[in-house]
Amino acid sequence: MLEYLIEKDKQLLCYLNGMGTPAADSFWLFITHPLASVPLYLCLLYFCFKYFHWKQVVLILVFIALIITTTDQLANAFKYGFQRFRPCHDETLINEMRMVICGGKYGFFSAHAANTMVIAVFFSLLLKKYIRYIVPLLLLWSVIVSYSRIYLGVHFPGDILVGLAIGALLASLFYRLFLFTEKKLKLPTKEEA
Template sequence: MLELIDKDRDLLLYLNNLGDASYDPFWLLVTGKWVWIPLYIIFLYLIFKTYKPKSVIFILIFIALGITFTDQIAGIFKYGIARLRPCHDEALIPNMRMITCGGQYGFFSSHAANSFFIASFLSLLISHKYHWLPVCIFVWATVVSYSRIYLGVHFPMDVIFGALVGTLSGGLFAEITKIVLRKQQSI
């Protein structure tokens, strides 16, 4: 296990040090929550074009529940495992680029979990109408997740585990949503 943690630290340092100060503002923007509001509006538009208004309400409820679920699970893991973020690890700080930092603990990445939740949830619900969507949305989720490594606030394993949790929970919530929508249509 310690060997895996050492490799994770080495990979973080390698990826973090590939960065350049001229790109830092871009990655800070990518990791921000508010910059993606126009994209979320596009997602909402695609949902409205695919489903009836009553179904959209159920979909939005399940998105809110799913994001809340992944955030809460991430919080439980962060404080339960208590792995320091790279930007709080005194042994790493001299060897990495410090751009920003977050809370003390970082396992696992909420950004990765939430973006991959949205990617898998929407891919399963609307890709039958928009075949191009899964590729685009998973690229977006990957870029958002990578920003966390670039900025030095998460180790690669934090991001990978977060992406896995987000993908699985997005799939689970999408399947539950499909069941609810089928039952709602049969009423």
């Protein structure tokens, strides 16, 4: 069964990666670059200051640092634990796919997918009562960045799906821990200030 899933994962990668064109490559290279998301991060920071007391914002930033560190370290543990080659390092695919860029040797699971989903879910939970369409917008952003990794041939679709799932799970757990910590610290809200 596992071999069947791996083979289907490879086929789906080749199909999705094969839909790319040299003209679109620069767009997807931009989307996958971490600096491309800086404007979004600045907007999220602005919304935090707009809707939360500055002490709450400090706690939010501490939690974001913790959650990104946790996600990155977990992704590294999985990559070196499972040692699944990235598509660009898989000799069975070298002649089957478009090589746009190549990353490190191992790719299971995608840290890009996990980190974008962690940000999307955590901030969705924080801001959904203040900003009407924040949830679908952040989830769409995460999916687009994650898809860029398939387009570029650095991750299999399965790497992406597992990364998205782990990111959503970690964000939910850390959000609950954030609420617990905020309550224990008795931080003032913006309305109380």
